[in-house]
Amino acid sequence: MGIADIKLDQYRIFYRVAACGSFTGAAEELFLTQSAVSQAVKNLEEALGTQLFVRGKRGVSLTQDGEVMFRYVSNAMVLLEQAGSQLSKMQSLETGELRIGVGDTIAKHLLLPVLERFSRAYPGIELRILNRVSRETIDLLRSGHIDLAIVNMPLDDSGVYKVGEMPVNDCFVAGTEYAKKLTGRKLSFEELAIHQLILLETKTNSRRLLDNFFSERRIFLRPGIELGNHDLMIDFAEANLGIACVVEQFAAEAIRQGRVVKLDTEPLPPRSIGVFTLRSHVTPAARALLDMADIDMMR
Numbered sequence: 001m002g003i004a005d006i007k008l009d010q011y012r013i014f015y016r017v018a019a020c021g022s023f024t025g026a027a028e029e030l031f032l033t034q035s036a037v038s039q040a041v042k043n044l045e046e047a048l049g050t051q052l053f054v055r056g057k058r059g060v061s062l063t064q065d066g067e068v069m070f071r072y073v074s075n076a077m078v079l080l081e082q083a084g085s086q087l088s089k090m091q092s093l094e095t096g097e098l099r100i101g102v103g104d105t106i107a108k109h110l111l112l113p114v115l116e117r118f119s120r121a122y123p124g125i126e127l128r129i130l131n132r133v134s135r136e137t138i139d140l141l142r143s144g145h146i147d148l149a150i151v152n153m154p155l156d157d158s159g160v161y162k163v164g165e166m167p168v169n170d171c172f173v174a175g176t177e178y179a180k181k182l183t184g185r186k187l188s189f190e191e192l193a194i195h196q197l198i199l200l201e202t203k204t205n206s207r208r209l210l211d212n213f214f215s216e217r218r219i220f221l222r223p224g225i226e227l228g229n230h231d232l233m234i235d236f237a238e239a240n241l242g243i244a245c246v247v248e249q250f251a252a253e254a255i256r257q258g259r260v261v262k263l264d265t266e267p268l269p270p271r272s273i274g275v276f277t278l279r280s281h282v283t284p285a286a287r288a289l290l291d292m293a294d295i296d297m298m299r
Helices: 008-020 023-030 034-048 064-091 104-121 134-142 176-180 189-193 205-215 230-238 248-256 284-293
Strands: 053-056 059-062 096-102 125-131 148-152 161-168 170-174 197-200 225-227 243-247 271-277
Touching (some): 008 023, 008 059, 059 064, 096 134, 134 271, 161 248, 197 205, 243 248
Parallel strands (some): 096 125, 197 225, 197 243
Antiparallel strands (some): 053 059, 161 271, 170 243
């Protein structure tokens, strides 16, 4: 048996024997038999090739080599106790860190209200938020820079785990003046395509999904306005500059306030916002956040 074969329990037993000054006391504290304690110490001494204790009738005392070992083992035990305490605090959400990657629109309409409540409920959890488009967010997750990726689906999710999902649906909206000539009838996709369209830029996942959906029907979208922000599309539509394709759930307030009008069109395919982790295990902090966001956890 060599040093590489020494088990952590042997160091722990050595530490208790040295602290108690006897095999009997250490055995009682560790709920072991005295013979088991004696054998563990003997095995440790053999592996190290030195004597750690001087045995006497009144107990044991450390040799010079034992004193050296005790200093190092004592420091190690303190670190292990601190690690256990830290993990316990992380499990109970007293402390820790939660790193999230998310896009503009999802951050504002879905994540931000939840983060405010989460921060009040768990002030010991440090939040780190990285704002990226969906593909870049997944890249951050794969590289280990974030714990949670909240992105528009579908996407290439190889190497990551989907742990939550929230369904959303897209719709077309226009300003009140622009919508006047379009209301009262259901608009076909072909008719929509000939209007001035306000769409997200092509690098976004939701735009690629929209383009693919229309191209499958041999309809090719040529938007006059391409923007990088969902809410900005609503503003442009409100200014009667064209028809915008938006997430209905995130445009609900603007529609309710009458800033824009939801157009009656053929339905767009349903999609989801997905929550991904690098591993199948979800940390307690991440689980608490998802519970607050009311995002369905995958079983």
